[in-house]
Amino acid sequence: MIELIDITKAFDGAAVLSDINLSFKQGDINVIIGPSGSGKSTLLRLINQLEQPTKGTVLFNGKNASEPRVLKTLRQTAPMVFQSFHLFHHLSVLKNVTIAQRKVLKRDRKTAETKAFQALEAVGMKPYAYRKPAQLSGGQKQRVAIARALAMDPKILLFDEPTSALDPEMIGEVTSVITNILKNTPDLTVILVTHEMAFAQSIATRSIFMDKGHIIEETKGNHLFTHPKHPRTQQFLHKEGH
Numbered sequence: 743m744i745e746l747i748d749i750t751k752a753f754d755g756a757a758v759l760s761d762i763n764l765s766f767k768q769g770d771i772n773v774i775i776g777p778s779g780s781g782k783s784t785l786l787r788l789i790n791q792l793e794q795p796t797k798g799t800v801l802f803n804g805k806n807a808s809e810p811r812v813l814k815t816l817r818q819t820a821p822m823v824f825q826s827f828h829l830f831h832h833l834s835v836l837k838n839v840t841i842a843q844r845k846v847l848k849r850d851r852k853t854a855e856t857k858a859f860q861a862l863e864a865v866g867m868k869p870y871a872y873r874k875p876a877q878l879s880g881g882q883k884q885r886v887a888i889a890r891a892l893a894m895d896p897k898i899l900l901f902d903e904p905t906s907a908l909d910p911e912m913i914g915e916v917t918s919v920i921t922n923i924l925k926n927t928p929d930l931t932v933i934l935v936t937h938e939m940a941f942a943q944s945i946a947t948r949s950i951f952m953d954k955g956h957i958i959e960e961t962k963g964n965h966l967f968t969h970p971k972h973p974r975t976q977q978f979l980h981k982e983g984h
């Protein structure tokens with residue numbers, strides 16, 4: 743459903759991703775791990791075209807993702823959940839979850855609100871619909887951000903370190919919400935970057951290790967975590983306390 747073909751991305755002439763070839767199939771839970779600065783966020787941003795490749799092509803269902811019409815569909819079906827939540831602070835939880843539905847999907851208010859309440863229910867945040875983000879904990883904010891993505895009826899869900907801005911006691915609340923969603927949405931394609939190794943291992947149907955802008959190793963399922971072949975992968979997992 744998403745293909746990256748010979749992708750290179752450079753900033754100011756310095757390559758941060760080199761010759762990346764990857765394809766993502768429907769229903770897979772793709773977990774991406776790797777050291778800081780290895781290009782994981784850049785890879786996610788290329789997938790939903792927040793960044794353009796310096797070289798190479800991103801295909802979405804076989805079509806070039808940079809074409810305006812393809813890009814529009816891609817943006818509608820592949821929301822991203824960020825490390826730092828990216829909520830609108832002046833809007834209520836409910837408004838945060840309806841605004842993109844109204845603007846991007848052109849849903850009427852009632853439909854958008856019904857959908858928002860369902861999504862908030864799925865992440866355990868329905869009772870907080872009329873609060874503002876400032877009145878929520880980090881874990882609660884992230885659950886709202888996940889509800890906002892879910893309310894778009896995504897085909898692909900992108901997560902960029904969804905727990906790394908959270909206090910330790912809130913990490914589990916967010917990882918279990920994500921695990922639950924994956925259980926209840928079997929067709930959803932997920933591409934998730936994380937430093938939570940146990941969580942990654944528990945959900946992966948495919949695992950990818952990146953270093954210095956390259957894909958070093960990838961496996962089906964979570965074999966990468968149990969049987970890493972490449973010395974760099976072994977070293978990284980060891981360092982992460984795995």
Ligand SMILES: Nc1ncnc2c1ncn2[C@@H]1O[C@H](COP(=O)(O)OP(=O)(O)OP(=O)(O)O)[C@@H](O)[C@H]1O
Pocket residue numbers: 753754758776777778779780781782783784785
């Ligand atoms: N907009 C930008 N302009 C210039 N350099 C950038 C930009 N975005 C990322 N980089 C550089 O690209 C490299 C890869 O960054 P990226 O954020 O993709 O890494 P990462 O694997 O997500 O790291 P982390 O685990 O710390 O989030 C880094 O060296 C970073 O400084």
Ligand SMILES: [Mg+2]
Pocket residue numbers: 782783784902903
């Ligand atoms: Mg990153």
